[in-house]
Amino acid sequence: xxxxxxxxxxxxIGGSLAMALRSFEDYEIVGVDRDGxxxxxxxxxxxxxxxxDDAGAAIQTADVVFLCLHPxxxxxxxxxxxxxxxxxxxxxxxxxxxxAILEAAQILPPEVDFIGCHPMAGKETSGIFHADPELFRxxxxxxxxxxxxxxxxxxxxxxxxxxxxxxxxxxTTPERHDAIIAYTSQVxxxxxxxxxxxxxxFQCRGFEGGSFRDCTRVAALDVPLWTELFSMNAPALTRVxxxxxxxxxxxxxxxxxxxxxxxxxKLERSAARKRQMNLE
Amino acid sequence: xxxxxxxxxxxxIGGSLAMALRSFEDYEIVGVDRDGxxxxxxxxxxxxxxxxDDAGAAIQTADVVFLCLHPxxxxxxxxxxxxxxxxxxxxxxxxxxxxAILEAAQILPPEVDFIGCHPMAGKETSGIFHADPELFRxxxxxxxxxxxxxxxxxxxxxxxxxxxxxxxxxxTTPERHDAIIAYTSQVxxxxxxxxxxxxxxFQCRGFEGGSFRDCTRVAALDVPLWTELFSMNAPALTRVxxxxxxxxxxxxxxxxxxxxxxxxxKLERSAARKRQMNLE
Numbered sequence: 001x002x003x004x005x006x007x008x009x010x011x012x013i014g015g016s017l018a019m020a021l022r023s024f025e026d027y028e029i030v031g032v033d034r035d036g037x038x039x040x041x042x043x044x045x046x047x048x049x050x051x052x053d054d055a056g057a058a059i060q061t062a063d064v065v066f067l068c069l070h071p072x073x074x075x076x077x078x079x080x081x082x083x084x085x086x087x088x089x090x091x092x093x094x095x096x097x098x099x100a101i102l103e104a105a106q107i108l109p110p111e112v113d114f115i116g117c118h119p120m121a122g123k124e125t126s127g128i129f130h131a132d133p134e135l136f137r138x139x140x141x142x143x144x145x146x147x148x149x150x151x152x153x154x155x156x157x158x159x160x161x162x163x164x165x166x167x168x169x170x171x172t173t174p175e176r177h178d179a180i181i182a183y184t185s186q187v188x189x190x191x192x193x194x195x196x197x198x199x200x201x202f203q204c205r206g207f208e209g210g211s212f213r214d215c216t217r218v219a220a221l222d223v224p225l226w227t228e229l230f231s232m233n234a235p236a237l238t239r240v241x242x243x244x245x246x247x248x249x250x251x252x253x254x255x256x257x258x259x260x261x262x263x264x265x266k267l268e269r270s271a272a273r274k275r276q277m278n279l280e
Numbered sequence: 281x282x283x284x285x286x287x288x289x290x291x292x293i294g295g296s297l298a299m300a301l302r303s304f305e306d307y308e309i310v311g312v313d314r315d316g317x318x319x320x321x322x323x324x325x326x327x328x329x330x331x332x333d334d335a336g337a338a339i340q341t342a343d344v345v346f347l348c349l350h351p352x353x354x355x356x357x358x359x360x361x362x363x364x365x366x367x368x369x370x371x372x373x374x375x376x377x378x379x380a381i382l383e384a385a386q387i388l389p390p391e392v393d394f395i396g397c398h399p400m401a402g403k404e405t406s407g408i409f410h411a412d413p414e415l416f417r418x419x420x421x422x423x424x425x426x427x428x429x430x431x432x433x434x435x436x437x438x439x440x441x442x443x444x445x446x447x448x449x450x451x452t453t454p455e456r457h458d459a460i461i462a463y464t465s466q467v468x469x470x471x472x473x474x475x476x477x478x479x480x481x482f483q484c485r486g487f488e489g490g491s492f493r494d495c496t497r498v499a500a501l502d503v504p505l506w507t508e509l510f511s512m513n514a515p516a517l518t519r520v521x522x523x524x525x526x527x528x529x530x531x532x533x534x535x536x537x538x539x540x541x542x543x544x545x546k547l548e549r550s551a552a553r554k555r556q557m558n559l560e
Contacts, residue, residue, distance in 0.1 A: 120489040140486050170486040180487045183480050188491035191471065193550035194527040198520065200463050201553055206420050206450040207460045209400040211468035214494035219554035227544040234535045240478065241532040245525055247474040252521040255514045264507040270473035273481055274499035 014068030294348030
């Protein structure tokens, strides 16, 4: 029998992952979802070698399980199915927050290995209908390894990242992940929705340029998913939000002071930070 | 003698405009700049039919003059050269603010026609070295016509917009332009620099995704240019900034209240606005 990777939850991320992993080594890819339309789409588009709605059965024979559910769904699934995973299996996930997931994974028996994972890829749409095996190309593949993870499983995750076309594998702690992601991802999404709350939103047709489209691109977000991601990382997120509010206020104050030289100095400092950052 | 379009200032926008207009009808395109390296680059890359550093001479024979300088540069140039434009000429510009420019243009003699223009295109780089004749493709081409503009000149601007590949021609008043642009463009740039002011900026390598790259893309901005654009539109800009600060604060407060249902309702409302906006 072939080794199996079970992808649990065939949404945008899970569906894309299944499609991308179909050509990974000699694993059989099993897709699991409860939604009929999702399963039908996955079957029609051969998103996995096999699809099923029976998660409990699927994980019993799985060598690797990717939990691609919403955060609470992952926590609940681990609790409900803790004893059904195969001994020696690797369980991992794709969730955008890590501390709560790693805490929930403590419930697993010692013979099941859990490695937290967050491939930093996404789209402003959701569901398998928008899935794309190329979704992860160029993305950071973040892992939060813990004591007891086997070198074989860590090596497997590295090979998966390479197969997906990820830019690199970044290893960190769950706490550090959540603190930084509050800044690099969560606040960007809060910004996008807050910009759309401006009363002039619908007056601005015909006046948008690239910067407006870019900033608001992610505003039509998946509300249940992001409600959980934000709520489960609220302390870090509110800290970053407060810093951003302060930074915006100081820009407003220098504008109100009517001192172009001071404004230029301030802009020079920020622009220099961006150039130094040089993300490309 | 062929009709002439003079492009005054061969930066990113002026350089791109010159390149794009070389194939426009039967006009001769004359590029003007004071910078030797810019002129040399323009010559080598045939960015215009002819280049010169003598602005005063060039505008005397020009049928159309595009002022592609920084805002204060445009104001100063109009004041210094008001009597050198050819009678019947069209003078226009590409500046990102319009009220101050249109006020300055009042100084022109009645036989010179001024139409304010703002093609909403740009890049996070500056200078002719990054110029691209395709820069304007898909962009809004905003005009602020005034009483006395000739139908011939308005028609000419429409044909130029079409030739550049602009998405549409949007006509408005200078005041409305500046109020809306404070929201759709200027605040996006303040956001980008304010996000880069976060003390964790340099800790976030390895954790950036598309939303962070998109939001901070424009942060390494042209400081002298944006200092003028912001300063000369400060009342509108500070008003929009205050609204954004309020909208961010209410998001932070609902997060701090620890009420996921209230957060979900708020996100649903913002996301619905974005979907309704549907900029694509």
